[in-house]
Structure formats: structure tokens, C-alpha cells
Amino acid sequence: MQDQISRAEAIGAAPGAIIHEDTAAKWFLVSSVAYFFIVGIIALLIAAKFVWPDLMGTISWLSYGRLRPLHVNGMLFGWLLAADMGLAFYVIPRLCGVKLWSEKLGMATAALWNIIVLGAVVCLLAGFNQGWEYGELPFFLDVLVVVAWILFGLNVFMTVAQRKYQAMYVTIWYTMGCILWTAFVYLTGNFATLFTTGTNQANLNWMYVHNAVGLIFTPIGLALAYYFIPRAANTPLHSHKLSMVGFWSLAFVYVWTGAHHMIHGPISQWLQTIAIAFSVMLLIPVWAVVYNLFATMKGQWHQLRESVPLKFLMSGVVFYLLTCFQGPMHSLRTVSAIVSKTDWIPGHAHMAVLGAFSFFAIAGTYFVVPKLWNKALHSQSLANWSYWMLMIGGIGFYVTLWLGGFWQGWQWNTWTIPFIDTVVALKPIWIVRFVSGVMMFTGIVMFAYNVMATALGTHEESAA
């Protein structure tokens, strides 16, 4: 399968071969990086509000309850999913050995996506919030998201249909899986919920929330990891069989686990038990993927010293493993009784979406931007710094929130401790979280600046 990657790339270099336009990929990447920076400011603000609750406290549209959904939606859809789509527009045509089916349609999709994100900013700050986590966007924006997703999917599927090589590399299955599953998961969380109430609605909501991570960001993230790790290290993928095990077990297992968000809550016990059982089974796809990617790097680890994309990619794989080990553990009733509803949970969620999937997207962006603009990366050392800032800030963030959350959960379980004492006790945790956030944000600024400077800069020499 690795042959196929190299073949596709070689063809790009051969005289008279296909020239990829990549305009759609560029549009998506540039806007996603810009949102990463802008929404990063929002992230800092809400972290600051935990330490200084009166900060901008009299302005309704800057209050915590308005900014938090903007942070979550902005990072998930404005940054991460947009970057993933841009990278898919780069990767898929190369793996298929053909041009993107329609560059114009891709650009239209990017434009529509920007309209959605800007609409989301206005609506969320104004308090037009549907009241479902990850499903906050008002109905008309939900409809636009569906339209944009269909356009994106159409482009990818048509490209695959016209492919030159019959055999499809893992990355292609994961991308196709992501497009299909996302469609149904999104419809469940944003449309089916409209016809339900109470526990029934919550069940659909959690199916969506859980699978937004499990069947949207996981498959597209892994698609990128499977492509960029062998590419950046210039080494073949360890095992095709293992990648099949990982993919097909993911397809079957993930969707069952939504109810683990309501362990001990007002939802049928048997449904909780099913969710727990399948959550534990998640270890199968995770192990298959992580083992495969690690084994791919065997004998190649020294390359991490030189390559920023590889640093991000392999740290992302480690975080992926950790997150996916935590997930099944949280779903166990005894563990849930301690960590559920505490600050542990944002620690866990950030490790998945920032530590794993954003790291994959950052790596991909660092890798492709010099190629897209045919220029050397503006600054290698700045890229290296951005890695360490995001890495150290990230670890500081995750670890303090786990410790703090565990402690908080333990205090709540000792019901004689007044609630407010458990709030005051967490103050130092939130201060460290804020400082870690500042470090991560610095990393984001360095990343965004480096990407923009490469795109706009004058380093004419082409990337090696």
C-alpha cells in the first residue's frame, strides 16, 4: 500500500503528469488556521473567567454561557473539521492518482463553510442556542452544514470513483466512512432530536455528541495519521491487515456507546450497561490503530528529531491511545461515580480533540503548506517552538484537570463538604489551567503565523 502513496506522489512529479490545483485545499486551510487563532482567544477568555469570574461580567454577549459554545463550535467546526476537509482535498486526489473532481465545487464548499462559521459566531454570542451540546447552532445553520457536507462528500466520492488505482489505501476508507457516518450522526443530533423530548432526546443527543468525536473526528483524524506518518517518515505502513481490523471494528463498535454519558443518570440501566460493554470493546480498534502506527515507526524514531510534522503526529498517536484508554475506564460505573461531571472530563475531551486530532491536523498543515505554495516553510525553529508550546501547555492542561477533577469528585462524594468549598478548592487548578492555556495559545499563534508567513512570504525556493 505504501507503494501506492509513493506512486501517487511520483506521478505528481513526473513530466506531463497531473498538476493539482489545490485551491479548495488552500481556502480551507487558510480559514481554519485563522479560526484556530481567533477562537483561541475565546478559549483564553473562558479559562480566565474561572479565575476572575467578574471579568467582563456585565456584558451579556461576553458572559461564560455565550462564549463556551462559541469556543466549542469554533474549535470543532471552524478550525478542526475545516482543516481536516482541506487536508482531505489534498490527500484524496493524490491517493487516487487523479485531480480533485471539481475544484470549483470545493471552493464553493469552503466559502459556504465560512458563512456557516461566521453565522455561528453571531448567533451564539446573541444567545441563539438550541440547548444541545455540540448541537447549539440554530436550525438554518444546521441545514447549511448538511448542504456543505453533501458538497464535500460528493467531491470526495466522485474523485474516488474516478481513481486510477483500484486498490484503496486505508486513508480513503476512513475518509469515506467519516463522510457517511457524519451524515447520519449529524442528522440524529440536530434533526431527529427536534421530534423528541426528555430522556429520549438526551439519548439521541449523546449518540451525536459521542459520535461527533468517534465517527467524525476519529476517522478523519486517523485518515490523516495513516497518510502523513508513512509519508513524513518515508517508510511503509506496518500492516494492511491490522488497519482493516481497526477500521471495521470502529465501524461496528463506536455507535453503541452514547449512553455512557448518562451513567447513573435518568436513563434505563440496561442501556447504560450496553454502552459500558461497547465502550470497553473500543479498546480493539484503538489498539489495532496505535500498534500499527507505532510499528510503522520502528527503526525510524530518530527522524522525530528533525521533523516537526512527525513530532506532532506521533505525540498525537500517544494522546489518542491515552484518551481512548480513559474513555472506556470512565464508562465503568465505579469510575464514573468519581470523575463524571467533574473537571476531569474537559481534561479528557481536550486530550482527544486537541492532543490527538488537532495535532494530526497541525502536522498535516505543516507538511502540505510548503508544497501547496511551493515555498520553504517560513521558519523551522518557530515550528519546533510551536510544538513544544502546544505539547507542554497541553500536558499541563490535561494533567492538572485530571488531578483536580479526581479530587473534586472525591470531595463531592463526601457529602458533608459544602459545595462551595469544592469550588474554592479548585482555584489553584484553574490558575494552572489558565497558564497552560496561555502556553497553548502561544503555540497556536506561532503555528498560525508560520503558516501565513509561508503562504504570503517570499521564500521562493521550493520545499524539499
Place this chain on the structure above:
Amino acid sequence: MFKKADTSALWAVILSLVLFFVGGILTTIVPPMVDHTWAKPFENNDPAKGPTGKLVPLSELELKGRAIYQREGCWYCHTQQIRTLLADTKRYGWKGVDAPISTPDEFVYDNPHMFGTKRTGPDLARVGGKYDTQWHRTHFRNPRDLVKGSIMPTYPWIVNDPKEFEALVAYMQTLGRAKDWRPNHDYEK
């Protein structure tokens, strides 16, 4: 079977969807058909079976208050569920009486549901009748005036709008009241 998906995109599509839909259907469409308590509003007249009472839909004013709760994102910091944990029933109880565990039949009219995922502040499932209007007024104006060390935001734009404030408090007072759980109907107004 899976090998074929390596070369056939159509087969890959079919297989991915079939595998997905098994769990998808069994965990979303089937559960409410099996467990009828999800859709049957709470009603109990027999004290031997636990707290008595009846779930009624919210009034127009209370719904307006609920919309404010939704708009301001109170639900990012407050859950509404007493879980099947002793610590929850004790912590959110009142004068030695344990808070009843939340059951699906108490939430049948909730749209959107407000179960929540994070307790930055305390659970509000049984907060109805815990405090009077004056307390809420002071608390929403500045929580730190009443509870030192609180990190709840201030809500001057709600308190300064009598209609909004009245609606929000009316909603707060409904929370957890379908089950008449406090002895002697001892609730603040």
C-alpha cells in the same frame, strides 16, 4: 467480505453503513420502544411507593424562564439529574431528607433536555423551592454577595429586566417539584 472493500468503493460504502446501522438503530430507535417510562409523565398517589405528585407541563411564564436558562448557557455549569448515587441524594437533600433520584418520567416535557454534563455549580434538579425570590435576585446580581468564592457569572441584564427575572425565578421554582419530596410541603416562594 472485508477484502472486497479494498478495491470496491461501493462495497466499502455498503459495509460501513450496515455495520453502523446495527448499533445505530438498536441504541436510538429501539430503547424508547422498550422502556415506556421515557414517555409516560410521572404520577404517583401512593406514598408507599415514594414521593407523590404529578408532572405537569410548564406555564407560559415558566417556559420563558426556561428559554433564558437555555440562552444564557446555565446548563454548561449546572446539571439537572440526581443520579443513583448516595452522595447525590444526600448532597441535594433537605434537612436530613434525601433528594429523590431523578427518573425519566420527570422530564417527559423537557425540550430541549437540560440534563447537563458538567457541575461547575451544584446540581439544580431539586432546587425548586430551596430559595425565595429575594435570594435569587441578590444571587443573580452578584453571586459573590451571597456565596463567597463563587465563580458563577453575574447577570445584571436579567435582574434589571423585571419580566425576565420573574420568568427565570418561576422556572427555577419548578425544578424537581413534580415529586413532592419535602415533608409538609416546605418550599420557599
